[in-house]
Amino acid sequence: MPITILHKEKLIPGRTSKLILDAPHIARTAKPGHFVMLRVDDHGERFPLTIADTDPENGTITIVYLVMGKSTTMLEELGEGDAILDVCGPLGKATHIEKLPAPKKVVCVGGGTGVAAMHHIAKGHHKAGNYVIACIGARSKDLLLFHDELSQFCNEVLVSTNDGSFGMQGIVTDPLKDRLEKDKNIVEVVAVGPVPMMRAVAELTADFGVKTTVSLNSLMVDGMGMCGACRVSVGGETRFTCVDGPEFDGHQVDFAELSKRLSAFRTQEADSLERHKAGRNCQCGAH
Ligand code: NAD
Ligand code: FES
Numbered sequence: 001m002p003i004t005i006l007h008k009e010k011l012i013p014g015r016t017s018k019l020i021l022d023a024p025h026i027a028r029t030a031k032p033g034h035f036v037m038l039r040v041d042d043h044g045e046r047f048p049l050t051i052a053d054t055d056p057e058n059g060t061i062t063i064v065y066l067v068m069g070k071s072t073t074m075l076e077e078l079g080e081g082d083a084i085l086d087v088c089g090p091l092g093k094a095t096h097i098e099k100l101p102a103p104k105k106v107v108c109v110g111g112g113t114g115v116a117a118m119h120h121i122a123k124g125h126h127k128a129g130n131y132v133i134a135c136i137g138a139r140s141k142d143l144l145l146f147h148d149e150l151s152q153f154c155n156e157v158l159v160s161t162n163d164g165s166f167g168m169q170g171i172v173t174d175p176l177k178d179r180l181e182k183d184k185n186i187v188e189v190v191a192v193g194p195v196p197m198m199r200a201v202a203e204l205t206a207d208f209g210v211k212t213t214v215s216l217n218s219l220m221v222d223g224m225g226m227c228g229a230c231r232v233s234v235g236g237e238t239r240f241t242c243v244d245g246p247e248f249d250g251h252q253v254d255f256a257e258l259s260k261r262l263s264a265f266r267t268q269e270a271d272s273l274e275r276h277k278a279g280r281n282c283q284c285g286a287h
Contacts, residue, residue: 002083006060012143016066016113017076018052024059026051026089032097032124033215033247036063036089037223040074044085047071048220050117050192050246051090052146064116064145070272091223092246095190095213097124104187105131107179108154109201111172111193112138115145117215118192125190126153133158133179133186137172137197141165173200180208187211191250195259202250212250216241219262233257 007020026036035050053062067076078084100106106125110118115136125132134154138144139162151157158175159167168175172193180186189212191201198214205212218230218241225243232241233254239245 001087002085003087004083005078005080008078008080011064011145014067015143016064016145018062018064018116019075020060020062021084021087022059023061023087026087027054027056027059027061030054030061030090031094032121033092033095034090035092035223035246036061036087037091037220038063038071038075038084038088039086040071040078041085044071044074046086046088046221046223048091048217048223048242048246050120050215052116052119053123054120062116064113066113070276073276088223092242093244095121095124095247097121097128097130099128100130100187103131103185105133105155105183105185106188106190107133107135107176107186109135109172109176109189109191109193109197110137110146111191111197112143113145114191114193114197114215115150118190119146119149121190121192121215122150122154131155131185135160135172135176135179137161137193139163171200172197173204176201177204180205180210189213189250190247191215195255195262198250198253199255202253202255206251213247214250214253215246216248216253216258217262218242218246218258219264232261 004022006022009018035048037046039046049063052064065072108118108122132154133156134150135158137160160170189205191198192215221227221229223242225240230241234248235252
């Protein structure tokens with residue numbers, strides 16, 4: 001069913017945008033951690049985006065995307081009032097959120113575009129009554145997302161930028177390591193962002209023995225557990241990100257295999273984007 005874009009905001013012009021979609025059914029049922037599969041039009045492929053926020057009363061969901069391939073470029077070409085052909089969801093398993101006994105705390109780590117998806121999870125922990133520390137990182141201040149939104153409900157927001165233009169200079173694992181060393185009440189870490197970041201977070205927390213959940217951004221085709229495109233090895237077993245995840249125990253994920261699978265179709269993805277930009281949408285790829 002076509003879904004209307006009610007609001008569009010270019011968070012980082014030319015790179016990252018936020019859409020508020022008129023999707024009452026999804027807004028009513030989606031929980032933190034869930035994602036949707038989108039198909040922009042008849043020429044588009046299906047692709048997943050994690051839900052960044054929901055407003056069940058107004059019947060809307062928020063998605064945030066990095067413009068990086070053909071599908072997100074097609075999405076970026078739409079504006080307020082336009083319709084997306086299909087938005088299927090909520091999909092995947094919701095984040096496991098339980099009330100932590102005081103003074104236990106959870107740290108929600110987000111890197112780059114992953115901060116938007118992490119926002120919904122942090123909100124869920126806040127609603128459950130947990131002490132939430134957001135730990136967010138970007139290459140520079142102008143690439144930092146959702147700082148104001150997270151500051152509204154998180155107990156603390158730790159910021160790092162690679163160039164030091166805002167917060168601590170460094171990568172997101174720097175303030176995280178600092179806190180883990182000082183605060184023994186941190187019992188859980190959730191991380192969403194680039195694969196090297198989630199891997200670094202998991203390696204760090206393993207040293208401290210802190211439970212860690214990562215939200216994987218595997219390639220997906222059907223999003224229903226039937227095609228196998230999103231398979232990932234977790235604890236030596238094959239799991240499907242779309243139906244068994246997208247969240248898994250970060251200490252059990254085979255990140256090297258995940259990185260390899262994510263880069264497997266880079267040439268075809270670049271070619272598809274080029275053909276889209278040139279106005280050639282033939283599905284067989286020959287024209
Ligand atoms: P980026 O490369 O600019 O990195 C953002 C921040 O992540 C950095 O500033 C740093 O603080 C941290 N980081 C990156 N690599 C790190 C490492 N090796 N160790 C510790 N910290 C590290 O981020 P971007 O360009 O916005 O990221 C884009 C990637 O994130 C895309 O590949 C996209 O698919 C992925 N992504 C994943 C999810 C998800 O659900 N896991 C959601 C959105 C985006
Ligand atoms: Fe097909 Fe997960 S996307 S099995």
